Amino acid sequence: MPENGIGASSVRREDIRFLSGNGKYTDDINVHGQKYVFFLRSDVAHGKINSIDTSKAEAVSGVVGIFTGDDFVEVGGLPCGWQVTDRFGEVMKEPGHPVLAQGKVRHVGDPIAAVVADSLEIARDAAEVINVDLEELPAVVDMKAAVEGGTLVHDEIETNLCYDWGFVEENRDAVDEAIKSAHHVTTLELVNNRLVPNAMEPRVAIGDYDASNDQSTLYTTSQNPHVIRLLMGAFVLQIPEHKLRVVAPDVGGGFGSKIFHYAEEAFCTLAARKLRVPVKWTASRTESFITDAHGRDHVTKIELALDENGMFQAIRTDTCANMGAYLSTFSTSVPTWLHGTLMAGNYKTPLIYVNVKAVFTNTVPVDAYRGAGRPEATFQLERVIDKAAREMGMDPVEIRRKNFIQKDEFPYATPVALEYDTGDYDATMDKLHEIADLDGYEARAKASREKGLLRGLGINCYIEACGIAPSNLVGMLGARAGLYESATVRVNATGSITVMTGCHSHGQGHETTFPQVIADMIGISEDQVHIQHGDTSNTPMGMGTYGSRSIAVGGAAMVRATEKIIAKAKKIAAHLMEASAEDIELKDGSFSVVGTDKSVGWGDVCLAAYVPHNYPLEELEPGLEETAFYDPANFTFPAGAYACEVEVDPDTGKVDICSFAATDDFGNVINPMVVDGQVHGGIAQGIGQALREHAFYDENGQLLSGTYMDYSMPRADDLPSFVVDHSCQTPCTHNPLGVKGCGEAGAIGSPPAVVNAVIDALNKGGFDVNHIDMPLSPSRVWTAING
Amino acid sequence: MATVTMTVNGKSVSGEVEGRTLLSDFVRNNLNLTGTHIGCDTSQCGACVVHVDGKAVKSCTIFALEVEGSTVKTIEGMANPDGSLGVVQQAFQDNHGLQCGFCTPGMVMSAAALLDENPNPTETEIREYLEGNICRCTGYHNIVKSIQAAAVAA
Structure with a gap:
């Protein structure tokens, strides 16, 4: 393994500040003279605001300003970034999403009023004496009830159905026919449970306004500050980009939940302009639970048609996807283009039809959470395959292998619009067999039985579409943004390099891994490369970090910019050595003339660029700084195979994860240590979804699992150590690094492995249980066992 | 006041x-x-x-x-007198025991307290001791490894 550059497990430089308490998260920023905002939020899921009396609150000493929806009538609502067109060619229903509620509240947590005061305590105290005449209305929580009508979340659109999407609509009849005439059809109805992303850092927003130059600054916990600047500036507050700076400093985890533009960001920015004081909001965890976009929440029926040999003939799915009360920024794309397109999985199913009904309910908006649509696709597919194998008396690995797209069949066009560039699914399955020690399974099962426990083994595959995304393609599919990434590579006069990227690191380790790439390209030490991100004022316009895109898209932009740097540097070196640029070779940080012993160092060339005394000024501009925007030609397709072993206590229904093994094909890997860490974290979130986590609403729209005492976050003693491997590598064919991305894989691949293992354990233990919905809590498992 | x-x-x-x-x-x-x-x-x-x-x-x-x-x-206050990372901090860096860094200060403080009480904890003892510290990024795998490494290095 190399000690420097691509492939090295370089320890993370950013860790030093995080480990010594010197990280700078948004809540660590205090702007001189700042005031504090407290939002008065709805405690009912659905209600009509008859009146709001703020007079008592205004009289509280220390209150600087009080705002209600009336103060935000002149500004835009929070925009949705993706327009989905339904089966019938109609565009989706897109109700307004005001910054502060106007006329109605639609979920517990919807902001009714905001108090700005000298301290948070004063703001909170004042909010308590705001008198809201709120007429509670019946809430609609269940998606089926919502589709059937009755209570409307948004009166003006006269339905709770956002869209009824069919994909591929032209395949619908052929799929129906294939299922009708199939040798065997396996049907499974399942729930993909609603989750709360729960980044450990709660969201924070600080609005600041400088009247001397009419400049607004927003400090915010965001994965994509440029996107926030564009959405908030252009669509909500009408502030042009050059008058608006968005800063996302150290961000304590995102997992998707910090992609979106939230009301509090717009509020703090506007309130600071109106009040001429900085305005700071820090979410309490309780607020996070009822205002951060939730994830998943699909109810699905999937049918898999097979021939007598177990070959997949067709798949038909019918899904209801919860949008919550409003359309969050990318909510509409998740159950459609990030879900339906993945239904082929790793297999050669010739006919697929996916139907998705997106539904408004009186719950917190739902949007992308680690994996975003792909975990939902993978879960239903890998669960129905396991059920089919059981029904047909086949081995679950064998049925998968015989349906795999073979390694010599790439590029492979699926019937759901994707073209996989590379893969070798048998190789990852073979590797899984080895690292999970599947040969030793029976002995372990025997040992479990001797303890009175039921042991089960769950195996599944996954594929995901990452490196989001080709702009022209997603534009055709309804995206209202481009999805390229940018990088400016600034070589300093003494040879060090500053890379300004539109990506954002909130745990991924870009500050360490991105320099590894440049160090490799130029042949200098990683220490000479610094990564700058998170501030729209000093980074080029880029789309941020999500969808496992940073290295595949942002890294590619950085490579392209560095190639320009090298090309120019070669011309400078050629001038210095009185040679032709075509004859210059760059190796180990030194430029040499091929076939001679002439050479000049990286530092000398950089210095010549900035002190151009001996420089081809008639041909070249001084300086060494280049920008590249990279728009990917295709998605990337990480894929892998996962194995989970569980022990189930039949007396209590408690499930213990005994082992978890993951083999992933991420293509080329920049930093194996960081990649391992990404997979570990994803697996933990997937196990959390499978066994513990559930954002549970009662019929009145109250979130019953709204604190860490009720929402069961996986803790250290709930999880085993993991066995992970990414040595099977089929490099991506269309980006310059051959990388695929690794951030979401663990969360996508792991839930079906856990559930398959539990179902396997129960069946081997003599219990005829086909499925249990996540989370597989002891009570649910016990109930399944005991009928 | x-x-x-x-x-x-x-x-x-x-x-x-x-x-x-x-x-x-x-x-x-x-x-x-x-x-x-x-x-x-x-x-x-x-x-x-x-x-x-x-x-x-x-x-x-x-x-x-x-x-x-x-x-x-x-x-x-956990760094060495010369400002370099202390034993537990260094073990976290060496073993990639942190990602976003937000839970990290609490993790390091809990880990240090554990090692004060029990200089050679087993994996199970480490996991049980960390019951009160939530990490959303690492899946705890490398946190456990970091604490094991710190125990050896101390």
Whole structure:
């Protein structure tokens, strides 16, 4: 393994500040003279605001300003970034999403009023004496009830159905026919449970306004500050980009939940302009639970048609996807283009039809959470395959292998619009067999039985579409943004390099891994490369970090910019050595003339660029700084195979994860240590979804699992150590690094492995249980066992 | 308002606080030691763990006035005298025991307290001790590894 550059497990430089308490998260920023905002939020899921009396609150000493929806009538609502067109060619229903509620509240947590005061305590105290005449209305929580009508979340659109999407609509009849005439059809109805992303850092927003130059600054916990600047500036507050700076400093985890533009960001920015004081909001965890976009929440029926040999003939799915009360920024794309397109999985199913009904309910908006649509696709597919194998008396690995797209069949066009560039699914399955020690399974099962426990083994595959995304393609599919990434590579006069990227690191380790790439390209030490991100004022316009895109898209932009740097540097070196640029070779940080012993160092060339005394000024501009925007030609397709072993206590229904093994094909890997860490974290979130986590609403729209005492976050003693491997590598064919991305894989691949293992354990233990919905809590498992 | 005095990271400090001021807020707001983080409001997440008189304490569960006269150590006090990372901190860096870094100060403080009590913990003992610290990034795998490495290095 190399000690420097691509492939090295370089320890993370950013860790030093995080480990010594010197990280700078948004809540660590205090702007001189700042005031504090407290939002008065709805405690009912659905209600009509008859009146709001703020007079008592205004009289509280220390209150600087009080705002209600009336103060935000002149500004835009929070925009949705993706327009989905339904089966019938109609565009989706897109109700307004005001910054502060106007006329109605639609979920517990919807902001009714905001108090700005000298301290948070004063703001909170004042909010308590705001008198809201709120007429509670019946809430609609269940998606089926919502589709059937009755209570409307948004009166003006006269339905709770956002869209009824069919994909591929032209395949619908052929799929129906294939299922009708199939040798065997396996049907499974399942729930993909609603989750709360729960980044450990709660969201924070600080609005600041400088009247001397009419400049607004927003400090915010965001994965994509440029996107926030564009959405908030252009669509909500009408502030042009050059008058608006968005800063996302150290961000304590995102997992998707910090992609979106939230009301509090717009509020703090506007309130600071109106009040001429900085305005700071820090979410309490309780607020996070009822205002951060939730994830998943699909109810699905999937049918898999097979021939007598177990070959997949067709798949038909019918899904209801919860949008919550409003359309969050990318909510509409998740159950459609990030879900339906993945239904082929790793297999050669010739006919697929996916139907998705997106539904408004009186719950917190739902949007992308680690994996975003792909975990939902993978879960239903890998669960129905396991059920089919059981029904047909086949081995679950064998049925998968015989349906795999073979390694010599790439590029492979699926019937759901994707073209996989590379893969070798048998190789990852073979590797899984080895690292999970599947040969030793029976002995372990025997040992479990001797303890009175039921042991089960769950195996599944996954594929995901990452490196989001080709702009022209997603534009055709309804995206209202481009999805390229940018990088400016600034070589300093003494040879060090500053890379300004539109990506954002909130745990991924870009500050360490991105320099590894440049160090490799130029042949200098990683220490000479610094990564700058998170501030729209000093980074080029880029789309941020999500969808496992940073290295595949942002890294590619950085490579392209560095190639320009090298090309120019070669011309400078050629001038210095009185040679032709075509004859210059760059190796180990030194430029040499091929076939001679002439050479000049990286530092000398950089210095010549900035002190151009001996420089081809008639041909070249001084300086060494280049920008590249990279728009990917295709998605990337990480894929892998996962194995989970569980022990189930039949007396209590408690499930213990005994082992978890993951083999992933991420293509080329920049930093194996960081990649391992990404997979570990994803697996933990997937196990959390499978066994513990559930954002549970009662019929009145109250979130019953709204604190860490009720929402069961996986803790250290709930999880085993993991066995992970990414040595099977089929490099991506269309980006310059051959990388695929690794951030979401663990969360996508792991839930079906856990559930398959539990179902396997129960069946081997003599219990005829086909499925249990996540989370597989002891009570649910016990109930399944005991009928 | 009342005055509270304590020793924090080896220095005597005092400040004006309300009766309801939590130690976590005092450390962050009065002392500007922002390494101590607030991740929840129900004393569940452990991002705010500090040492009070040598014991790991969630600083959001204790009022500033309650630690009058006590010795407090925060993440900012964990480095070696020369400013380099201490043993536990270094083990976290070497073993990729952190990602976003938000839970990290609490994890390091809990880990250090564990190793004070039990210099050679098993994996199970480490996992059970960390019950009060939530990490969303690492899946705990490398945190456990870091603490094992710190135990060996100490």
